[in-house]
Amino acid sequence: MDFAYSPRVEALRARINAFMEAEVFPAEARFAEELAQGDRWRPTGTMEELKRRARAEGLWNLFLPESELGAGLTNLEYAPLAELMGRSMLGSEPFNCSAPDTGNMEVLVRYGTPEQKKQWLEPLLEGEIRSAFAMTEPDVASSDATNMQATAVRDGNQWVINGRKWWTSGACDPRCRVMIFMGLTDPGAHRHRQHSMVLVPMDAPGVKVVRPLTVFGYDDAPHGHAEVHFEDVRVPLDNVILGPGRGFEIAQGRLGPGRIHHCMRSLGMAERALELACRRALDREAFGKPLARLGGNGDVIADSRMEIDMARLLTLRAAYMMDTVGNKVARSEIAQIKVVAPNVALRVIDRAIQLHGGAGVSGDTPLAYMYAMQRTLRLADGPDEVHRAAIAKCELDRHRLAQ
Numbered sequence: 454m455d456f457a458y459s460p461r462v463e464a465l466r467a468r469i470n471a472f473m474e475a476e477v478f479p480a481e482a483r484f485a486e487e488l489a490q491g492d493r494w495r496p497t498g499t500m501e502e503l504k505r506r507a508r509a510e511g512l513w514n515l516f517l518p519e520s521e522l523g524a525g526l527t528n529l530e531y532a533p534l535a536e537l538m539g540r541s542m543l544g545s546e547p548f549n550c551s552a553p554d555t556g557n558m559e560v561l562v563r564y565g566t567p568e569q570k571k572q573w574l575e576p577l578l579e580g581e582i583r584s585a586f587a588m589t590e591p592d593v594a595s596s597d598a599t600n601m602q603a604t605a606v607r608d609g610n611q612w613v614i615n616g617r618k619w620w621t622s623g624a625c626d627p628r629c630r631v632m633i634f635m636g637l638t639d640p641g642a643h644r645h646r647q648h649s650m651v652l653v654p655m656d657a658p659g660v661k662v663v664r665p666l667t668v669f670g671y672d673d674a675p676h677g678h679a680e681v682h683f684e685d686v687r688v689p690l691d692n693v694i695l696g697p698g699r700g701f702e703i704a705q706g707r708l709g710p711g712r713i714h715h716c717m718r719s720l721g722m723a724e725r726a727l728e729l730a731c732r733r734a735l736d737r738e739a740f741g742k743p744l745a746r747l748g749g750n751g752d753v754i755a756d757s758r759m760e761i762d763m764a765r766l767l768t769l770r771a772a773y774m775m776d777t778v779g780n781k782v783a784r785s786e787i788a789q790i791k792v793v794a795p796n797v798a799l800r801v802i803d804r805a806i807q808l809h810g811g812a813g814v815s816g817d818t819p820l821a822y823m824y825a826m827q828r829t830l831r832l833a834d835g836p837d838e839v840h841r842a843a844i845a846k847c848e849l850d851r852h853r854l855a856q
């Protein structure tokens with residue numbers, strides 16, 4: 454594996470870095486102020502302006518490794534770019550590279566019909582609409598995708614959809630026009646053939662966004678995480694993706710690139726937290742010395758640097774494996790980084806909070822919100838334990854084969 458970034462990636466890194474400094478970081482406070490004034494569940498002018506500017510600079514749709522519709526970058530090339538985007542709480546939306554749209558666009562690129570692509574992929578690529586992924590349900594353990602109970606029942610030339618979903622990220626946003634719904638279509642089939650993915654327009658009669666959930670009190674507006682109820686929602690049969698019974702297969706595919714992006718962004722957030730920690734440690738004095746020279750604070754900073762660098766190498770390795778041997782063979786590496794990246798980011802942010810004293814847990818620094826965001830990733834991308842089980846299986850299988 455070559456550790457050097459290619460000249461193209463170096464050039465893109467420089468451009469994204471410059472855009473983050475000139476446009477994104479200064480917009481963070483404006484974005485928060487806009488939300489604080491009035492209705493939180495509407496798009497902000499700040500974000501729409503950032504999108505226009507990033508697009509004008511050609512910093513748009515940089516993901517999509519397998520398609521000519523993106524920038525033609527491999528996962529390995531995209532990783533350092535996503536890391537830079539992850540430094541801001543505004544994330545990668547200015548670059549049209551944010552979840553869950555990225556994962557949904559990948560699904561449509563890979564499995565969508567020409568009509569589905571025309572109707573939903575094109576406006577998503579343009580950044581005109583947003584989308585959501587509705588799999589998790591309040592009533593069943595959703596870390597196991599085969600558990601889903603919400604139903605999509607065939608009736609003539611339509612699917613009739615019923616059930617309750619929650620943590621449907623993005624569904625509160627008025628720009629969200631479509632959901633990829635995962636539902637039970639054939640309870641009698643093999644466990645992995647019982648479910649299907651169906652495109653459900655947000656304005657279909659019977660779709661009810663019941664409430665936005667909060668994460669440690671944060672609502673993540675205007676994106677949000679919604680509880681959504683489906684009551685006799687009817688959509689055409691053609692809205693099924695790939696075919697009935699193929700939902701689990703798509704869910705497995707969706708665990709690939711779209712989801713390691715989170716790890717790349719986690720490292721960006723960890724870098725920003727470490728930067729804030731170092732500044733604080735140098736600028737603030739207690740007991741006659743800068744915090745950096747008190748107790749074990751040097752070790753604290755050193756530990757954060759080492760852990761971030763180790764996690765970055767693991768992320769790049771997972772990306773490299775995905776590019777060279779494919780997601781299936783790289784499943785252990787993908788699972789490894791999904792455990793390591795948010796856990797490292799959490800430790801680094803926690804140390805930065807500690808160095809900031811009371812300010813660290815307040816709303817006056819971004820650290821508390823960063824902590825909340827990273828903590829969710831130990832669940833939202835599948836619980837750590839499920840990834841650990843996958844890693845252990847790969848490891849044990851190798852030895853079983855050798856015996």
Ligand SMILES: Cc1cc2nc3c(=O)[nH]c(=O)nc-3n(C[C@H](O)[C@H](O)[C@H](O)COP(=O)(O)OP(=O)(O)OC[C@H]3O[C@@H](n4cnc5c(N)ncnc54)[C@H](O)[C@@H]3O)c2cc1C
Pocket residue numbers: 553585586587588589590593594595596597619620621622623668678829832833834835836838839842
């Ligand atoms: C902020 C946020 C955003 C999200 N966005 C989305 C979204 O857009 N769309 C969507 O569909 N879902 C989304 N989710 C939901 C997320 O994917 C689920 O919460 C996750 O899959 C776990 O499912 P569950 O909550 O039902 O937990 P459960 O399945 O009930 O699991 C609970 C716990 O059981 C333990 N456990 C489970 N399996 C194992 C195992 N094999 N070994 C050992 N222990 C185990 C773990 O400790 C686990 O945390 C989001 C969640 C959050 C917090």
